[in-house]
Amino acid sequence: MAGVQTVSIAQEVRTRFIRYAMSVVTGRALPDVRDGLKPVQRRILFTMYNDSNLTFDRKAAKSAQIVGDVMGRYHPHGDGAIYDAMVRLSQEWVMRVPLVHGEGNFGSVDGDPPAAYRYTEAKLSAVAGNLLGELDFETIDYRDNYAGNRREPVVLPAQFPNLLVNGTSGIAVGMATNIPPHNFAEVLKACVVLIDNPDATVAVLMEKVKGPDFPLGGKIVTDRATLRKIYETGSGSIKVQGEWKEEDLGRGKSQIVVTSIPYGVDKGELEKTIGGMIEDRKLPQLLGLSNETNDKEGLRITLELRPNTDPALVMAYLYKHTDLQKNFAYNMTALVPLEDGKTMVPRDGLSLKDILQHFLDFRFATVKRRFEYHLRVLRRRIHILEGFAVIFNALDRAIKLIRESSGKADAAEKLKAAFKLDDEQTTAVLDAQLYKIAQMEIQKILEELAEKRKEAAKIEAILASKKKLWGVIRDEFEALTARFPERRKTRMAQDEDVLEFDEEAYIVRENANVVLTRNGWLKRVGRLQSVESTRVKEGDEVVAVIPASTLDHVAFFTDDGAAYTMRVNEVPATTGHGEPITKYFKLADGAKVIAAVTTDPRFTPADVPDGGPYLLVATSAGNVLRIPVALFRTESTKAGRRFVKLDDGDKAVMAKLVGAETGVMLASAGGHLIHFSIDSVNVVSGAAKGVIGIKVEGGDTCIGGVLVGGRFDKLQLETEAGKEQEFGPGAIKVQNRGGKGEKPGVRTKFARVLPPPIELVNWDELDGKAPRKAAEGDGASA
16 A cells, blocks of 8 residues: 555664653753753743843743743643742752742742742742843854744853752653752852863862752761762762751750751651651650741741750651651763764763863853854944944045935945945944934044954954963852852761661660460550450460560561561550551561560570570471571561571471470471480571471471470370370480481371460569579460
8 A cells, every 4th residue: 555664563662762762851851961951941941031021120920921931932841840840940948049039829848839820920030140141142052942933042051050059850761860959159169170170080179069058958967988979970879967956945944946957858747757756655755846937047846855855866866767867869960962062962970070061161162152242243343433433534525425315225335435335334324313423523433443442352362262261251150159159058067966876765665565466466565464365356366475675676487487576666565456467577478477586685695605595496397406596686677587498398387495495395297206405406507407306207297396394395286186185304205316206106196286375474573683584484485
């Protein structure tokens, strides 16, 4: 069929996606390294300057009008996107140096949205003039707008590195940018350093650019060496904290006043988070919060303290658990020009020097074009003045020729022929009123002519010397720095400013019982009169009660060989059913908790001379091992840690804390029992397969066991017939591990090992007494 072309759909999709991706990268998401703006921002500023004349010294116009002009003339991507971009350009908590002056409700640092554009007004800020002021001097190139009926600038003739001063963020296709704002004066001083010393390193430039300077203040606690690496590589993480001070309220009372917050933090959400901590008593040292922010004193979030509370401890906790401390992901990605100076391509990993050098190269070209424009204007004026000077010397003759001519065209031809003038000079003479020419004094003409020639010669000398041109740029930077002497808002923290977080300082030490049910539900209760008195879900039952203080940890061991440790204080305190353990840890599908151990030294002594205490582990394959409990005393990740290595189909069936016990009895499903010494079981330093404890053959498996020599050293078993059998230490003779053991009954087969009874701790008796050994009855094992 005519007009139909067969193409590869894969190739066509690839081609079109690449075209789309490059359009997003270059036309929407990434800023230009030269003026630091994205297309929508550039079009907003250009419209306000060129089309609406909304300079800082003019009256503001309705935002709806500005948005409509931008959308209709240059940016047909929707009014919402344009207004959002304009609002952002005006927000002083977002922009280090706002480029738009907004009047009306333009949102707030509390996260309040701006009013609709029909209610607000805007104009350019004073600083924005330094991005746009040289447009009138033919300093940059223009291109057609989307409709082809107007011309828009490719880039603005920025007089300062806006990309660094105001920063930006954006997500393109396959790349993103996140550049923090910097101090206006510091950045310009760094430009001067680079002009004077083109070989200056990033370390040298950082003597001027100390680090980011966020509009909300705060303090940067990232060390200088890390900052230098970030500025050299163009990527990294910068840690920022809010600032605070303590105020004495008298009568032993005091309060914390937060005076700044990290960049990008929603103050309203921050207050909600801290308020929730106070309400949930996660931070008992805090009594209340109030927002006292005002125009005179600036940001003030006051936190009421309990008497005799160390405010540094409270702030360390807030830095750890709220957005009062936040990491800024530095990612220096921007559009940079190729060697032709016009083609823009995305580039990541730009260093501080790269950014400044690209801007200086652009600034050099811009100032050169500005001088070339001024020189053209001067030469044109000089040319006109030279024509007036020629005419003035023979004014009567010129007037006579004009009078005798038949019209303007005839007069022009006669003047050109008589005085050797060109068209431009002749037109200027004819356009001048004769009485004004008559009144002209030749001296004034000659003085202006000499002045213009002198000025033109000065510009020619500057254009002929790179050194002089750089000198002009340098002087302009210094003048701009003096005009906008912005002081730093963000402080570079000293070592003594960094607060170390000590979690235990915020936890009230209390005795507690961690209750674990068969279905994996957890809760923390204080005193427990009986196991039967605590609430559990219907059909569920308590399998362990683990005693510990809120400052200690509890470790859970599952049959798939994983161990999970959490602080007792993090276990939900409730008289209800509690929470599923899967809320806190990522247990494998079907994994079941087989044991739980407390790390409270009153029950599980620490620093035992031989490296103990140990956990004796048995697997369904009949293997046994001893592993130090010390490996599980600290918090684990949600994924947990391994405590035993298992083959496919194998699982852990016992994990018991070894105290004074000397032996172990194991049982198999096939009805075999074995009794051997604990000392014959190897101690491992980490997860291992272990050694053979009981030999199982012909499909038989180990189902668990009991430690012998402690308070509960009777092996209680349930047979397949549902009967219970009990074997004391003397019932099975001690032999070497690794054998099949004894078979008490020819036809007896065991279904499961029955757990020992759960004994509850009497805290009143225990408090103040010396630590005692752990026992299963204390809930040391599930």
